[in-house]
Amino acid sequence: MTKSIMLVGVGGQGTLLASRVLGTLLTNKGFDVKVSEVHGMAQRGGSVVTYVRYGEKVYSPVVDLGTADMIVSFERLEALRYALYAKKDGVIIYNDQRINPMPVITGAAEYPEGIYEQICAVVPNTTRVDALALANEAGSAKAVNIALLGLLAKRSEFEKEDWIEAVRACVPEKFLELNLKAFELGYNL
Amino acid sequence: MAKKLMLGNDAVARGLYEAGVRFISSYPGTPSTEITECASRYDEIYSEWAPNEKVACEAAIGAAIGGGRAFCAMKHVGLNVAADPLFVTAYTGVNGGLIIAVADDQGLHSSQNEQDSRHYAIAAKLPMVEPADSAECIDFVKKAYDLSEKYDTPFMLRLSTRISHSQSLVEVGEREERPVRDYQKNPGKYVMMPGNAKRRHVDVEERLVRMREELAESELFNKVEMGGKKIGVIAAGIAYDYAREALGDEASYLKLGLLNPLPEKLIRDFAAQVDRLVVIEELDDVIETHVKKLGLPCDGKNLFSFLYEYTSVEIKEKLLGEKTPLAGELPAAPVRPPVMCPGCPHRGLFYVLAKNKLTVSGDIGCYTLGAQPPLGAMDTTLCMGASISALHGFNTVRGPESAKKSVAVIGDSTFIHSGITSLIDIVYNRGISTVIIVDNSITGMTGHQQNPTTGYTIKMEPAGKISLEDLCRSLGIDRVRVVDPGDLKATDAAVKEELAVSEPSVIIARRPCALLKYVKHGAPLTIDTEKCVNCGMCLKLGCPAISKMDGKMEIDPTLCNGCGLCESVCAVGAIRK
Numbered sequence: 001m002t003k004s005i006m007l008v009g010v011g012g013q014g015t016l017l018a019s020r021v022l023g024t025l026l027t028n029k030g031f032d033v034k035v036s037e038v039h040g041m042a043q044r045g046g047s048v049v050t051y052v053r054y055g056e057k058v059y060s061p062v063v064d065l066g067t068a069d070m071i072v073s074f075e076r077l078e079a080l081r082y083a084l085y086a087k088k089d090g091v092i093i094y095n096d097q098r099i100n101p102m103p104v105i106t107g108a109a110e111y112p113e114g115i116y117e118q119i120c121a122v123v124p125n126t127t128r129v130d131a132l133a134l135a136n137e138a139g140s141a142k143a144v145n146i147a148l149l150g151l152l153a154k155r156s157e158f159e160k161e162d163w164i165e166a167v168r169a170c171v172p173e174k175f176l177e178l179n180l181k182a183f184e185l186g187y188n189l
Numbered sequence: 190m191a192k193k194l195m196l197g198n199d200a201v202a203r204g205l206y207e208a209g210v211r212f213i214s215s216y217p218g219t220p221s222t223e224i225t226e227c228a229s230r231y232d233e234i235y236s237e238w239a240p241n242e243k244v245a246c247e248a249a250i251g252a253a254i255g256g257g258r259a260f261c262a263m264k265h266v267g268l269n270v271a272a273d274p275l276f277v278t279a280y281t282g283v284n285g286g287l288i289i290a291v292a293d294d295q296g297l298h299s300s301q302n303e304q305d306s307r308h309y310a311i312a313a314k315l316p317m318v319e320p321a322d323s324a325e326c327i328d329f330v331k332k333a334y335d336l337s338e339k340y341d342t343p344f345m346l347r348l349s350t351r352i353s354h355s356q357s358l359v360e361v362g363e364r365e366e367r368p369v370r371d372y373q374k375n376p377g378k379y380v381m382m383p384g385n386a387k388r389r390h391v392d393v394e395e396r397l398v399r400m401r402e403e404l405a406e407s408e409l410f411n412k413v414e415m416g417g418k419k420i421g422v423i424a425a426g427i428a429y430d431y432a433r434e435a436l437g438d439e440a441s442y443l444k445l446g447l448l449n450p451l452p453e454k455l456i457r458d459f460a461a462q463v464d465r466l467v468v469i470e471e472l473d474d475v476i477e478t479h480v481k482k483l484g485l486p487c488d489g490k491n492l493f494s495f496l497y498e499y500t501s502v503e504i505k506e507k508l509l510g511e512k513t514p515l516a517g518e519l520p521a522a523p524v525r526p527p528v529m530c531p532g533c534p535h536r537g538l539f540y541v542l543a544k545n546k547l548t549v550s551g552d553i554g555c556y557t558l559g560a561q562p563p564l565g566a567m568d569t570t571l572c573m574g575a576s577i578s579a580l581h582g583f584n585t586v587r588g589p590e591s592a593k594k595s596v597a598v599i600g601d602s603t604f605i606h607s608g609i610t611s612l613i614d615i616v617y618n619r620g621i622s623t624v625i626i627v628d629n630s631i632t633g634m635t636g637h638q639q640n641p642t643t644g645y646t647i648k649m650e651p652a653g654k655i656s657l658e659d660l661c662r663s664l665g666i667d668r669v670r671v672v673d674p675g676d677l678k679a680t681d682a683a684v685k686e687e688l689a690v691s692e693p694s695v696i697i698a699r700r701p702c703a704l705l706k707y708v709k710h711g712a713p714l715t716i717d718t719e720k721c722v723n724c725g726m727c728l729k730l731g732c733p734a735i736s737k738m739d740g741k742m743e744i745d746p747t748l749c750n751g752c753g754l755c756e757s758v759c760a761v762g763a764i765r766k
Contacts, residue, residue, distance in 0.1 A: 002434075011527065023194045023356060033194055034322075035356040038298065039219055039636065044555065045733050046527035060434035061355035061427075064502040066513045081522035088516040099745070100736040101525035105728060106563045107737075109523035122517030132747070141747055 002055030004063040005152075008082045009074025010099050011038075011048045014145035017170065018072070019050040021149055025158060025166035026054040034061035047078055047101075070155070072148050075099050076115050076128075083119045083126075092123050093151045095131035095144060127151065129189060138182035146171070146179040150186020160187060192358040197348065200323035200359050201262075201290065202227035204330025206234060209367035211257035211285070214239045214248040216606065217635035218264030219299035220353040221292035225262055226638070229647045233364060238638055238647050241573070241606040242267035246274045246289060253287035253343070254379060256370035258334055262290040265304040266572060270607070276313045278343050280389040281379050284370050286337035288330065289315075290346040292353050295427075295471045296498040299350075299634075301553065301572065303496070305472035310345045310449040314393050316400055317345040317449040318410055319426040323357040329446060332409065340396055347448060349471070351427040351498070401450040410446030413459055417441065420508055421463025423456065423476055423487075428499060432469045435504035451479045460485050467492070467508060471499055529558050531734045532703030532710065532752035534629050537674035538598070540730055540758070541681045542566040547688075548595035550583065552576035552603050555633040555702075559598070563731045567598070574599070574607030581611070581620045589621065593688050597624045601657065602632040602640040609660070615693050616665040623687045624695045626657055627674070629702040637704070661695045668694035675700050677757050703750060711751025711766060716742050720763035727755040727764060 005022065007015045019035050026033045031054040038048045051063040065084055070091045073079035079094035086092055096116075103109035112118075119126045129151060135143040146167060153163040164180065171179045195203065201224045205213065213236040215225040229236040239245035242263040252259035263271060268291045275289060291309070294300040310317035318333055320326045326348075333344040377385050405411065416438035424432045425445040433442065443459040445451070456479075460466050466487040468477040477489035492507050493499060502513040529536050539559035542549055543566040551557055551567040552575065560567035569579060576597040584592040599608045604626050615622055632638040639645040644654035661669045668690065672683045680698065687694040701708050713734075721742050727735050734748035735755055744755070744764075756764045 010525065012530070027192070027194050027358065032358060033356070035194065036351060037196075037354050037356070039223075039354055044527040044530060044558065044634075045525075047525040058357075059430045060501050061351055061357065061430065062498075062500065064500045064513065066515045067502065077522055077525070080519060081525075084515050084517070084519055086516060088514070090516070099733070099748070100738075101523055102528050102561065102563075102731060102733065103523050103526075105731070105733070105736040107728075108562065112520065112522065118519055122519060 002053055002058050004068045005052040005070045005072070006063050006068050006082060006085055007050040007052070007072050008078045009048055010078065011045050013074040014142065015048055015050050015074060018145040018149055019052055021146070021166045021170045022052045024169050025162055026052070028162065028166065029158065032056060032058045034058045036061035047081060049082065070152065072152050074144060074148065077101065077111065079119060080112060080115045083123055086123045088123065090123055090125065091155050092119060092126040093148060093155070094126070094128050095148060096128045097132050131186065134185040134189070135182050138185055139178035143179050143182035147182040147186040150183040151189060153183070154187050192360055194356045195323045195359045196223060196356050197320070197323050197326050197352045197354065198223035199227040200326035201330055201346070201348070202231070203359070203361055204327040205260055206231045207327065207362050207364050208286070208331045208334040209258055209365045210234055210260050210334070211369070212249060212252035212259040213237070213261065214245040215262040216240070216242045216245050216267055217632055217638045218267045218292070219635055220294060220350040221262045221264045221267070221290065221348065222635045222638065223353070224290060225647070236647055238640060240641055242271040243273060246271035249287060249289070250274055250278045250281070253283040253285045254281070254372070255284070256372050257285045258367060259285060259287050260290065262292070264300065265291055265293045265306050266300065266302065267291070268306055268309055270573070272309065275309065277381050279313045279315050279393055280381055280386055282341035283337055283343055284372060286334035287343040288333055288337065288346050289343055290348060292348040292350070293472070294350050296350065301570065303472060305475065306347055307448050307475045308473070311475070314397050315343055315345050315449065316340070316404070316447065317347050318446055319347040319448050320352060320446065321426050321429050321444065322352070323355070324359045325446065326352070327359055327361070329410065336404065340400060342396055347426070349427050397450055401452070405447050405450050405452035406454050411452060411455060412444045412446070413455070414442040414444060415462070418462060419464045421459055421466050422469055423459070423466065423480065424469040425476070428469045428471050431499050431501045432504055435501040436508060439509065445476065448475070451476065453483060456480060456483060456485065469493060469499065469504065526561060527558060528561065528731065528733050529555065530703055531732055531748050532750040534674050534698070534700035534702065535559060535627055536564070536730055536732065537677055537680060537754055538625065538627060538698045539564040539566040541677060541684055542596065542598070544681070545684060548591070550576045550580035550595065550597040552597070552599040552608070554600035554603050556598055556600055556627050561731070563729050573603050574611050577608050577611035577622070577624050578614055580622045581615050581618070584620065584622050589691065592621045592623070595622065596684065596688070597622060599624065599626055600633070601626060601628040601630065601642045604657070605641050605655065609664070612661065612666070612695070613664055621691050621693055624693070626695060626697045628657060628697050628699040631702050631705060633702050637702070657697050666693055666695050668692060669697070671697045671699050673700055674698040675752065675754065677754070703752065711753065713746040713749035713751055714744055714753065714756060714764050714766055716744055717763045717765060720761050722761055722763070724760065726758050726760060730754060730758060
């Protein structure tokens with residue numbers, strides 16, 4: 001059975017590193033894996049999405065509406081945007097950070113209220129977390145991605161050690177200590 | 190050998206390495222860029238960024254005629270630029286093998302149009318292969334080089350965003366070193382003038398027939414996978430992946446890896462084994478038209494769109510009648526379009542252009558985002574280089590007054606790509622338009638590639654550096670000036686002065702991209718809420734770091750990089766470093 005994970009957020013938030021960790025973990029575990037990334041124009045502060053799919057044999061690299069097992073969102077509004085990609089019994093974890101999109105900045109649209117309640121009503125297994133605080137506690141706001149992976153790890157079918165091995169393989173040496181700390185903070189939350 | 194995850198574009202580069210390729214020349218373009226970037230890491234391969242795709246393609250053709258295996262890559266619109274040499278090299282053939290790669294962008298993730306490059310292979314009578322994952326990227330590239338030399342033809346490699354930018358598992362092999370082949374002078378083959386080309390056209394047609402019989406009908410690139418016989422799907426590349434995901438073993442598949450020439454017997458045999466034939470192909474109905482030409486009834490564009498990307502759930506619903514339920518309903522989230530980054534040097538310029546209410550003839554690059562609200566300072570964007578030539582036409586029909594209220598905006602790399610000839614059009618034909626070259630010292634939108642104005646090669650070795658000022662002056666532009674777009678007053682004055690004169694002028698708005706590593710960032714700015722009068726001037730900059738939260742202006746310190754542009758537009762001095 002092929003499983004689907006989505007990492008969504010705002011361009012520049014570090015979703016690519018998180019997907020690299022996931023890809024490494026899943027490859028180490030012997031799965032067939034496909035990871036679909038976004039490059040180019042959409043990266044410039046736009047809404048970005050990375051698909052990770054794994055199983056015995058994976059054909060499509062893309063996750064469709066209503067089919068994701070897990071969604072990790074790096075930002076609150078993006079959690080709302082992609083929530084319906086999750087299955088009814090899927091897992092959503094989102095960083096409760098608010099980054100206003102340009103239509104909100106210009107006043108053409110309003111940043112929606114009550115996002116958590118709305119998402120919970122359709123996908124009950126939803127967790128919101130202040131991952132920015134966890135990252136700052138670990139030593140850098142940039143570690144939001146790995147802190148969120150810590151939360152994902154806790155809810156995943158894989159051992160904590162497997163995750164840590166993948167983080168070690170993907171994060172440069174000089175940032176490793178703070179990222180491992182961010183992972184622990186997310187995992188133990 | 191352990192399998193590893195590899196991006197499709199990286200896998201193409203690996204295939205080039207293993208196939209013993211010696212020469213690569215490309216121009217960046219999403220989603221093709223990483224092929225050449227990844228290949229540049231192999232010391233055994235000479236690689237370069239060319240000024241544009243036509244130059245890249247010609248350089249690669251020359252390298253192939255010279256006897257080395259050669260390659261060039263581009264996005265779909267780049268192939269339009271390179272079409273001239275593409276069509277003729279079909280006639281000359283090769284010496285060392287040659288692959289011309291083109292990456293289509295179904296769904297317009299990062300492009301100005303949706304274009305199906307398969308038409309080029311058909312029109313130029315060139316063989317075209319399309320892989321469906323990273324492993325096939327390596328495999329098809331290596332096979333195509335052998336066949337390129339065997340059939341004396343360039344091969345086209347078609348990719349798409351989802352293949353180029355997806356990682357999947359590959360096994361890598363060793364490089365097979367190939368000496369440069371002998372070069373023999375052969376004007377009948379390489380000098381394409383009418384008499385010679387007439388004879389070569391015969392060879393081209395014969396070659397296509399041979400390739401149809403020997404390659405298309407074989408399972409070298411094409412593959413039959415039998416499952417349930419109620420539905421038989423013909424598909425290639427990413428569309429095959431979507432279909433296989435959606436229908437699993439309930440259907441049978443004729444997976445095409447060779448898109449031109451297409452098989453006949455293979456399709457007839459497959460069709461005879463299934464109850465219902467369905468062609469699933471994104472964009473145009475190329476395979477479907479071929480199948481119908483064979484007199485075989487099939488479904489295709491009667492079910493699936495000519496637009497955008499397909500999905501597996503859509504295929505499942507349309508062919509199996511199985512709907513994928515959603516978890517419920519949610520309100521639509523406000524859109525989050527791409528924006529200029531905090532600290533982007535283009536922001537200051539577009540702020541000035543918007544303030545002066547100018548007609549702006551735009552071009553292709555990060556600065557196309559100047560068209561977005563709140564700046565909204567762009568009137569037209571067509572293709573690389575068109576900002577200057579289109580402005581010349583626009584102002585010529587509208588008269589001299591129009592030239593006083595309009596500018597062209599073009600990036601450094603785009604100007605080198607195809608803005609130079611457009612500027613020559615203005616000089617030669619006595620136009621008076623004002624051209625602004627936004628020089629951020631890098632090719633930005635595609636992810637920071639060096640170009641002829643930066644002074645470095647793709648391998649970061651020192652290189653010939655074109656001076657934009659000297660170049661423009663040498664073309665006969667007397668009024669060339671450089672301004673810092675971070676200095677709003679100076680930029681405003683420069684634009685006003687150059688618009689006022691009745692001769693052509695070039696303003697070089699120079700400030701490096703804020704994402705370049707050597708650009709130092711200041712501390713985030715803050716808003717003194719006591720002083721702030723909520724006038725909203727700072728919001729007009731369209732900086733993602735500034736917004737109104739709970740009725741008050743706020744700067745997000747995680748986004749702000751201290752460029753200070755907002756400080757200079759704040760009339761009450763409420764924004765401070």
